[in-house]
Each structure stands twice: as C-alpha cells, then as structure tokens.
Amino acid sequence: MIVKQMIEAIDFNEVIEHERELPLYHEVTRDILQYLESNHTVTFNEIIMNVGGSDRRTLRLLDQLVQSKVLRFEGGSFSIADQPICPIKSQDVVCPYCDGKIVTIDRNLQHISEKMQTIYAEKPKPTFVFDQRPVNWETTVRRVSYLIWRRDIQNKTIAILGDDDLTSIAVALTGLAKRTVVFDIDERLISFIKKKSRQLHLNLEIFSQDFTKPMPKEFLHCFDVFMTDPTPTEVPFTVFTNVGIRLLKKGESSVGYLSIYPSCMRRNLKIQKTINAMGLMITDLIPFFTQYDFVGETYSERDLRLLDKYSDGISKMSFYEYLLRVQTTYESKEAKIKYKLSELLGGATKRVLSDPRMDPALTSANDGEKSYISDAAGNIVKSQDREMIG
Amino acid sequence: MIVKQMIEAIDFNEVIEHERELPLYHEVTRDILQYLESNHTVTFNEIIMNVGGSDRRTLRLLDQLVQSKVLRFEGGSFSIADQPICPIKSQDVVCPYCDGKIVTIDRNLQHISEKMQTIYAEKPKPTFVFDQRPVNWETTVRRVSYLIWRRDIQNKTIAILGDDDLTSIAVALTGLAKRTVVFDIDERLISFIKKKSRQLHLNLEIFSQDFTKPMPKEFLHCFDVFMTDPTPTEVPFTVFTNVGIRLLKKGESSVGYLSIYPSCMRRNLKIQKTINAMGLMITDLIPFFTQYDFVGETYSERDLRLLDKYSDGISKMSFYEYLLRVQTTYESKEAKIKYKLSELLGGATKRVLSDPRMDPALTSANDGEKSYISDAAGNIVKSQDREMIG
Known part of the structure; x- marks a missing residue:
C-alpha cells in the first residue's frame, strides 16, 4: 500500500473545510490505511474512536477512498482490497471489558x-x-x-x-x-x-x-x-x-x-x-x-x-x-498571557458567530434560549478585539 | 484519621534504609491510610501494586502500623480499626479484566x-x-x-x-x-x-x-x-x-x-x-x-x-x-550532558559495588557468571570518577 499514491488519488477539496486542514487529513489517510492493515475490516465508528479526524471530514474522506476504489465497503465495514488477514489485530489486544479506558462505568x-x-x-x-x-x-x-x-x-x-x-x-x-x-x-x-x-x-x-x-x-x-x-x-x-x-x-x-x-x-x-x-x-x-x-x-x-x-x-x-x-x-x-478575546474562541465558535445556522442551540432551542444566545453572540462579536490578560 | 499523629507514632528507623527516604515514606504512610479509607480491607500485594514504596520498606512500614495498632491485620488483609465501609471502593471501579492496564495478554x-x-x-x-x-x-x-x-x-x-x-x-x-x-x-x-x-x-x-x-x-x-x-x-x-x-x-x-x-x-x-x-x-x-x-x-x-x-x-x-x-x-x-560514571549508577548498583552480598546474580549464579560480574564491577569501581559526555 503506497500511501503517497493513494493521497494523490483523493480529491481533498471534497473532504476538508479549510486549506489549513490538509496536512491533518493527509495524516489521517495514512493512519486509516495503517489501521486497516492492522485490523482487516473496521466500521466507521471504530475509525472515529481509534484513528482520527473529525467525524464529518473523516466520513467524506472514507467516501473518497471508497469512490476511488482504495477501500471496499461491504456489510457495514471498510477493508483494503486484497489485504491479507493480519495474525494479531491491533483492536484484539485492547481490553474487551473497558475498551482500553482503564475504569468501568457499570x-x-x-x-x-x-x-x-x-x-x-x-x-x-x-x-x-x-x-x-x-x-x-x-x-x-x-x-x-x-x-x-x-x-x-x-x-x-x-x-x-x-x-x-x-x-x-x-x-x-x-x-x-x-x-x-x-x-x-x-x-x-x-x-x-x-x-x-x-x-x-x-x-x-x-x-x-x-x-x-x-x-x-x-x-x-x-x-x-x-x-x-x-x-x-x-x-x-x-x-x-x-x-x-x-x-x-x-x-x-x-x-x-x-x-x-x-x-x-x-x-x-x-x-x-x-x-x-x-x-x-x-x-x-x-x-x-x-x-x-x-x-x-x-x-x-x-x-x-x-x-x-x-x-x-x-x-x-x-x-x-x-x-x-x-x-x-x-x-x-x-x-500569564496577553490575548484578544477572539483568540480564545475555537473554530466552531468563530463559524457560528458568522453563520448561526451551524449552531445546535441556535437552530433547535426555544425562542427564549435563542435570543439569550444571540445576545451573548452579539456581545462577543462586539468585544472580539478587546485585549485581555489571563 | 489524623495522618500527622500516625506518622509521629511510627519508628521510621525500622522502615527506611537511608535518611533521604524519610519524606517518601511519610507520603506513603498518608497514601496507605487514604487507600485503606477508600477500600476498607486490602492485601500487601494490592498496596505494592496501587499505592507506593519499595516492597521491603512498605512491608516494614505496614508492620509498624500494625504494631502501633493504627492498622488491623486479619485474614490476610489490612484495615483501619473502626473504619466505616466506603460506598464505592476505588479498586471497584478499575477494570476487572485488564486491571486498568488497557491491553490484555491472554x-x-x-x-x-x-x-x-x-x-x-x-x-x-x-x-x-x-x-x-x-x-x-x-x-x-x-x-x-x-x-x-x-x-x-x-x-x-x-x-x-x-x-x-x-x-x-x-x-x-x-x-x-x-x-x-x-x-x-x-x-x-x-x-x-x-x-x-x-x-x-x-x-x-x-x-x-x-x-x-x-x-x-x-x-x-x-x-x-x-x-x-x-x-x-x-x-x-x-x-x-x-x-x-x-x-x-x-x-x-x-x-x-x-x-x-x-x-x-x-x-x-x-x-x-x-x-x-x-x-x-x-x-x-x-x-x-x-x-x-x-x-x-x-x-x-x-x-x-x-x-x-x-x-x-x-x-x-x-x-x-x-x-x-x-x-x-x-x-x-x-x-547533551556531562556526567561522572558514578552518576549513571542507581542506588542498588552503588550498594552492590560496596557489598556484593545484596546482588541476586553475585549470590546465586554459577562461578563463571560470578567472576564475569565481579570483573565488571571492578571495572566500574575503577572508572567511577571518569568524566563522560552523553
């Protein structure tokens, strides 16, 4: 499996949402292929839990890999075409009871x-x-x-x-x-x-x-x-x-x-x-x-x-x-650091400040909640450039 | 349980082998008592696996705690006298299959x-x-x-x-x-x-x-x-x-x-x-x-x-x-660091260089092995003060 060739075969514009994400999804592509080599057949959820990427982007990446015939998708699982079964799968050594989480919740x-x-x-x-x-x-x-x-x-x-x-x-x-x-x-x-x-x-x-x-x-x-x-x-x-x-x-x-x-x-x-x-x-x-x-x-x-x-x-x-x-x-x-309020905001926050349609609460909460959150968003936008010390 | 009073009741000269170990075994005493409060009855092996100290010293510490009646030892387990049973024991949340080790070996x-x-x-x-x-x-x-x-x-x-x-x-x-x-x-x-x-x-x-x-x-x-x-x-x-x-x-x-x-x-x-x-x-x-x-x-x-x-x-x-x-x-x-060979040696190494009776191989291996290791020990002693760069 020559990862470089695979990466060249994929249209990453269908996968990522911003150019800065490209290096990560090159890495995720390599990691998905390695994970499949070590586990033979795996589901989407297994990949999200154990490999990487954010769910939507990894989903689109997997679709690209299936479309370009690098991966097969059959019976709910992904696999690499003609990959021999590995003798010890990496997921077969993780604890089946706690799933590698050390502690239990039952x-x-x-x-x-x-x-x-x-x-x-x-x-x-x-x-x-x-x-x-x-x-x-x-x-x-x-x-x-x-x-x-x-x-x-x-x-x-x-x-x-x-x-x-x-x-x-x-x-x-x-x-x-x-x-x-x-x-x-x-x-x-x-x-x-x-x-x-x-x-x-x-x-x-x-x-x-x-x-x-x-x-x-x-x-x-x-x-x-x-x-x-x-x-x-x-x-x-x-x-x-x-x-x-x-x-x-x-x-x-x-x-x-x-x-x-x-x-x-x-x-x-x-x-x-x-x-x-x-x-x-x-x-x-x-x-x-x-x-x-x-x-x-x-x-x-x-x-x-x-x-x-x-x-x-x-x-x-x-x-x-x-x-x-x-x-x-x-x-x-x-x-101690000096920062602007805008630097405190994560990518998702910045996105909903400019487009509220991507926010879970702003799309589906009741009117009272919506106006409370909209007001808060307005205040954040207003003070984005404020210099803070934290 | 007032840990400070307990610590004062113990003769740590019966526990430690060097004065520099004292702060650690004060800490281990506190940790053992806290562990017992969170687990009620525990064995020696559980304490070594989950609390702290080196086995011999912790063994002697536990003996001191039993001698001074801080702990009870009954049916192979230690407990604090009159300690109420805790509702959720700390060892009861760790995975029973992998013992908190994430991976399995069966x-x-x-x-x-x-x-x-x-x-x-x-x-x-x-x-x-x-x-x-x-x-x-x-x-x-x-x-x-x-x-x-x-x-x-x-x-x-x-x-x-x-x-x-x-x-x-x-x-x-x-x-x-x-x-x-x-x-x-x-x-x-x-x-x-x-x-x-x-x-x-x-x-x-x-x-x-x-x-x-x-x-x-x-x-x-x-x-x-x-x-x-x-x-x-x-x-x-x-x-x-x-x-x-x-x-x-x-x-x-x-x-x-x-x-x-x-x-x-x-x-x-x-x-x-x-x-x-x-x-x-x-x-x-x-x-x-x-x-x-x-x-x-x-x-x-x-x-x-x-x-x-x-x-x-x-x-x-x-x-x-x-x-x-x-x-x-x-x-x-x-x-890069400059060091003397002696600084590379752990405590146990230093101990056997001056007293070979504490070494597992020097006490029980065959004569050929013994003379090989003795020669190596001699060489180390000779070059102890050599300045190295690593």
Whole structure:
C-alpha cells in the first residue's frame, strides 16, 4: 500500500473545510490505511474512536477512498482490497471489558450511568457561542470513575470550570466529594444544574462566571482538584488552566484534569511547553479516553446521506481527546498571557458567530434560549478585539 | 484519621534504609491510610501494586502500623480499626479484566504469555552491577501488547536498549515487526537471547553495547521505535534517551517507550523538564503499568519473616512505574550532558559495588557468571570518577 499514491488519488477539496486542514487529513489517510492493515475490516465508528479526524471530514474522506476504489465497503465495514488477514489485530489486544479506558462505568456505577443517560437527554442544547462541545454521557461517568480510581474525589474539594458535560452532577451523585463547586457562563446550564441538584438533593454549589473576568476571592486557593475542558489550543488552554491554578490549594500535589490532543487537530509541542512553563507535572495521559458527542446539527444534507450510507445514520461520537491529569509542584505558577478575546474562541465558535445556522442551540432551542444566545453572540462579536490578560 | 499523629507514632528507623527516604515514606504512610479509607480491607500485594514504596520498606512500614495498632491485620488483609465501609471502593471501579492496564495478554497473546513465562524461569539472574531490574513477565508481554494496540510494532524497525526484561523475544514472537535489534552490555544476556532466538527461529539482531560509548554508525537514525528502561533519575534517563533519539529516524512521529515515576522515589519535575528540553512530545503516560519483579535476594532474614507473615512468603512484585510513550517532533534533539560514571549508577548498583552480598546474580549464579560480574564491577569501581559526555 503506497500511501503517497493513494493521497494523490483523493480529491481533498471534497473532504476538508479549510486549506489549513490538509496536512491533518493527509495524516489521517495514512493512519486509516495503517489501521486497516492492522485490523482487516473496521466500521466507521471504530475509525472515529481509534484513528482520527473529525467525524464529518473523516466520513467524506472514507467516501473518497471508497469512490476511488482504495477501500471496499461491504456489510457495514471498510477493508483494503486484497489485504491479507493480519495474525494479531491491533483492536484484539485492547481490553474487551473497558475498551482500553482503564475504569468501568457499570457494576457499582451502574446507577450513576443510568441517571446520567436520562439527564443527558434533558439538558440544554449545546451552543458553540460559549465554545461548548460536550462529551458523551459515558465519558462524563468515566471521568468520575477515573477520579474515584485515582482517589481524587474522596473527601476532596472539587472545582469544575465550565460544565456543559454535567460532570458536577456525576461527581455529586457519588456522594464521595467533600465539596463540589461549578462555574459556568451559560445561564441555561446554571439553571439546569441547579434544578437537577434540587431534584436529586445533591451537594453542589453553582455559580455564574466568565473566566475572562477575575474569580471571586473566596474561591482562590481552596480546592484540591479542578476539572476543565477548554479548546486545547494555546490561548484557551492557558487561560483556563491559569484559572485552575488560581483555585487550587498552594503547594504540592493539588490536581488538575484536562483533555488535550484532539483527533481533529494536528498535535504540536505548544501545550506541553505551556504545562512545563506552569511547573505542572503531567502524571496521566490516556489516549482516546475523552469522546465528544455526535452533534447532528453540524451535518449538511450531503454529510447526513453519507452517514446513513456508512453508519446507519448515527455516529456515536464526533472526535476524541486524551485525558490529562496534572499535579502541582512547588514550582507551579500561572503562565500569564496577553490575548484578544477572539483568540480564545475555537473554530466552531468563530463559524457560528458568522453563520448561526451551524449552531445546535441556535437552530433547535426555544425562542427564549435563542435570543439569550444571540445576545451573548452579539456581545462577543462586539468585544472580539478587546485585549485581555489571563 | 489524623495522618500527622500516625506518622509521629511510627519508628521510621525500622522502615527506611537511608535518611533521604524519610519524606517518601511519610507520603506513603498518608497514601496507605487514604487507600485503606477508600477500600476498607486490602492485601500487601494490592498496596505494592496501587499505592507506593519499595516492597521491603512498605512491608516494614505496614508492620509498624500494625504494631502501633493504627492498622488491623486479619485474614490476610489490612484495615483501619473502626473504619466505616466506603460506598464505592476505588479498586471497584478499575477494570476487572485488564486491571486498568488497557491491553490484555491472554486471548490472542496467550501463546506468547505462556512462552515468556517459561523463558523467564530460565533467564540469567539479574545483576545490579549493570543496573538491571527486570519487570515481571506479565509486564513484558503487556508492553508488547501496548505496542500492538498503538500500532508501533506492525512493520516497524525497533531498537531495544538494554534487555534484562527480554522484551526483544516477546516482540519477535509476534512476528509483526520489520526488524528488531537488541543492544545490551551483559554478555550473559546476549548469549541467552541469541540462544532463544536460534531455538525459536526469531527474527532478532543482538549486539553487545556499552551505552556510555558511541553507537556504531550503521544504527544511527534508522529506527521507528526505541524501547528502554533506565533508572528514571536525571542522568541515566538523559543518557539512555539521548541514545534513543540518536537511533530514531529524523523528523516527526518516531516513537520512544520508557518508564518513569517509580513508586519507590518521590516524583519531581526533572524528568518532564528533560523531555521538554529534548523536544519530545509526551503522548501516553499510564499509571501503575510497569511492574518490577520480586527479587528475593534483596530481603534480609527479618524482611522474609515479615513477608511470610503478611503475604504468604511471596510478593508478586517489588515496585511499579508509569509507562511513558513519547514522539519525536521537528524540534527533537539530544540533551547533551556531562556526567561522572558514578552518576549513571542507581542506588542498588552503588550498594552492590560496596557489598556484593545484596546482588541476586553475585549470590546465586554459577562461578563463571560470578567472576564475569565481579570483573565488571571492578571495572566500574575503577572508572567511577571518569568524566563522560552523553
């Protein structure tokens, strides 16, 4: 299989949405072919969970590979024409019980899994205006399971910075934390978490907070653990992690949880350099752990037809990231940066600010929510060029 | 449970072997108590696999905790007196199938597991003179399983730097690599791997190499992957990783596997800073993955009595480390250091250079092996103060 020739045979204009994405999808093409060589027949969902690319683009790439006869698609699975069966498939060595996720969410967390699945069905539609991109409910419960395993929840004070994933509810459902405080900018989410907290008698404190503004003094340096999940590019990662450091107890061994290395971006050293400059110690980095939910609203008619063809019309997720756990050391400190508000915004946010039709909440929420989010979008557009220090 | 009072109640002179170990065993005491609070009843092996300390010292610490009535020991398990049962135990969320190791070593790797178990029983006794400290056979097979999962073995060229773990044999048994080359300084190991390679018709190249000497030119920049496991303190980690970088193909996405953060040392930022200075990207860091074999020869009569009392006379392992995977970037480069040979030696090596009775090979190998290792030890002692550049 000569990857270079294959890449030349594909019309990447049918795949990518911006020229800067080309190097990534060259890489994804190579990785898909290698993955198929190591696994023989694989489904669309397996590729999204274990290889790379963002779901829509990878879907279109697979279609190109099928159209150009590099791949076969038969019985719901892709394969390379005339590829011999490999003796040990790479997916046959990953744990069949936890799927390589280390922790489980059934057994003693079954009741939390069931509750979270129900609550997820009721939660507000995510909006890219606030850079939301929720993980699936399995990942939310897995994160909590991971905290239990690492003993980062038992009798601990936990700050959650941004909670479109409803991690706070899953944390509180365990009853193991000493104190759980949630900060979010989205009033819809704040109301929703407050309502659930009342209904389920959870021990949760919920506050409205814009992370570009100073945190109230009463929260500084009083937490054992922070959890957050900004877009893992330099500016948002630094701004959110700085807030986390400000909230953590000073000294050694306070803990932060983040997600990095999205499968829909090329990896580079910037995040690691930032972590290093902050004097944070990377203790855990788990590939493929964090699965982002499928967002049907981002699909065009044509994408939906391809999804129907290659995956029964539904995708289990849209991309993955690696779970990151860091610990503070005596050298830990914020890495102050100057930035413009626009640099804090992810690609999806920028897209919906110019075209609201691509936003899940702006297309399908009720009128009250829509006008709330539209107003917020208007405010962001107005202050895009404001210089900030984070 | 007020940890500070507990720590004051313990005679740490009965636990540690050097004053510098005290801060670690204060930490281990706190961690054991927290682990017991989160798990109620636990065995000695569970503590060694999931909490910390080196086996002998943790054994003596547990004995102190039992003697001072902080802990109860009943029916083979430790518990805290009058501790209420916790609703969700931290060990009850870790995957029961892979024990949190992500990959499996049964099923399609069963034949390799069986072979490695047999071969492990025949391999030369490890010697601390060459800083050997083999992992258990399960870890050797798990490492290979991990490489299969990450597609770092399929059709790849792999260099193994130091192989008291016999990783090369397990790699070759898969038949998946394009080329596997082993470098080791210990002639006993070289003969053993050569013999096994012939008997099992493996595709292996085996070379004698002292990593403080230059690597032969023909091996420079021609590997996709290196695997090594030096003592993870600054000097040996840097020297061995430098050799790895020299062997890897230039450019992006070549891969290195190492182990860091031993449970028998306090963690600090030095290793991460070194990795960062080398422009290597940390991609995977898996806690508790790497399990070092039990070495009975390091036990005193008294330690053996305690082991018999608390663990049926056998320990499954002596300490753990975290599995580390790094990738090269266009910024990757060696981090040249000046060092004295003595700085390359781990604690156990220094101990046996002054007292050979603590060395597994020097106490129990045959006369030929003993004189070979003694000669090597003599040479190391002679050149201890030599200035090197690595």
